[in-house]
Amino acid sequence: MQYHRIRPGQNKLRISRTEFIKAYNDSPIIAINPLQMKGHDGVFQFEFYV
DSSP, X not given: OOEEEOOTXXXXXXXXXXXXXXXXXXXXXXXXXXXXXXXXXXXXEEEEEO
């Protein structure tokens, strides 16, 4: 898996699994947006808004 942090007005930055887990566990999640890849029923991404 790959994990990225996207901040408005900045480039997408790849982060480690450990950094993702820390952010996921310690940040208040406002919304989750599931994004399904076109043509692949079983492949999707989650966008977490904090």
